Amino acid sequence: MGRKKVTIVGSGNVGATTAHWIAAKELADVVLLDVIEGVPQGKGLDLLEAMPIEKRDCSIIGTNEYADTKDSDVVVITAGIARKPGMSRDDLLNTNFKIMSDVVSKVVAQSPNTILVIVSNPLDAMAQTAFKQAGLPRERVIGMAGVLDSARFRTFIADELKVSVENVTAFVLGGHGDTMVPLSRYSTVAGIPITELIPADRLKELETRTANGGAEIVKHLKTGSAYYAPSAAATEMVEAILKDKKKILPCAAYLQGEYGISGLYVGVPCKLGAKGLEQIIEIKLTADEQAALNRSADAVKELCSVIGMA
Template sequence: MRKKVTIVGAGNVGATAAHWIAAKELADVVLIDVVEGIPQGKGLDLLEAMPIEKRDSHITGTNDYADTANSDIVVITAGIPRKPGMSRDDLLATNYKIMSDVVGKVVAVSPNCIIIVVSNPLDAMAQAAFRQAKFPRNRVIGMAGVLDSARFRTFIAEELKVSVENVTAFVLGGHGDTMVPLPRFSTVAGIPITELMPAERIEALVQRTRDGGAEIVKHLKTGSAYYAPSAAAVEMVEAILKDKKKILPCAVYLEGEYGIDGYFVGVPCKLGKGGLEQIVEIKLTKEEDAALKKSAEAVKELCAVIGV
């Protein structure tokens, strides 16, 4: 029996995630949205691409949560997107209501699923989903670090004119202005980037990574990024479905790790069939630790506003 992945939200991020999953033949996909016709139309269009792609993934579009029953993974992208001049935090109240409604419906029909949260503001929405679902922490994971690291890797590869395949990058902390890229753990073919470029260029790339989402919103004017965010979510889906034991930076509920307790913050995580299987603790410098704690405080403030 094939695996089943539900994607909540048939907008750009959700529909593109469905595309990546189907193209990789990872699972059958259910695309669900509150708007009638959109998930059905996009789902059918994608299904009709499968003979061309020679993939047997089945895609269903629906407005009914009954069709999502017994999903292995549920990816939640639902919520309003950022608009120019809007911070991720501006989305807080609206997307909290949407998240609470969605998670209740998801859990009712897929009580054993693993939830991957993509909606912004990411860390607070993951916390809201965790509280609502009442799942153990290994089954609610936020997508942020994979995307932020991919952006950092892109900029490093461009700066040094090397293959992106040679570049690894680490970004911890909350998904937003307080994220913590770690240059000394970011490498090109195993060589730390601190050995390959001056500190001021590294700092410029770090800042561009922090501003990565806003840079795209500024270009698009009426929407936000979706190719890279959806690809990042699907890398997590693949790691779990294939039990890859892959170490990826994800937002997870910390219980004392890194000196943070009771909040979702981005840290290195091993993902496998159980979802979060291990939090990898690395020794941080005093400055890195302070930056991570500052990031956690920003998450804490958002969670306080919505009472989670």
């Protein structure tokens, strides 16, 4: 058994930082792929030269050739244009649709048994695109959104209550965007529901801040979007798959009747292991929560229709 192999498509901030986290955890050998000549090679070599200091044995290469990605266990796709201030995730739709379609066909040709983790925005529509274009079973095409959204929610809850982030579990369902559904009822601090600890009006503010978490960072940065937390979130999913952890994480998955939704990528609790998506966990929702999830699904469906992927 050689080391596992992970390809990251896109060597911008999210892709390169994902490579960094994966190498730092010694999870796999990494191939950093980009269309731009020199950038993945330079970043890959730089990261490789950090390994003796970090005492980690993994090979990292940068490339412009899909042939180098052959037989990847997992492929993380971050390629696409990033958001700028005033842009919604949806403004990226048509450009990133073309990029995603091209990338997926080339990746799957080299690694037919791979598991795809989709990070490009608008997330749910890009996961839907990857799934339809790849011809892989739904278990092997998963979108990264909920891990990031719930991490943002956990950050705000921990800060509000001045407790360790380790004590906070948060739950976020739905599409990755303004319609996401932070579920406070299922979010806990050391097992105690946060609805018992934070007044309802204040909780609403934290939920709203979570839904706008990406835009808040874009506004600060002005020339790009978040990448430390998104890449850490993608890495948590990759780790769960490579180590067969059976870890339950909120991810975008292709629903076939779960939560009353069919034929669409929407964020739900997923068990991740060596086969990819191993189970979708269905939890009971209140009428209001279900209505919010349906609204979120409708927003995703609308985007998918625009690119002919609904």
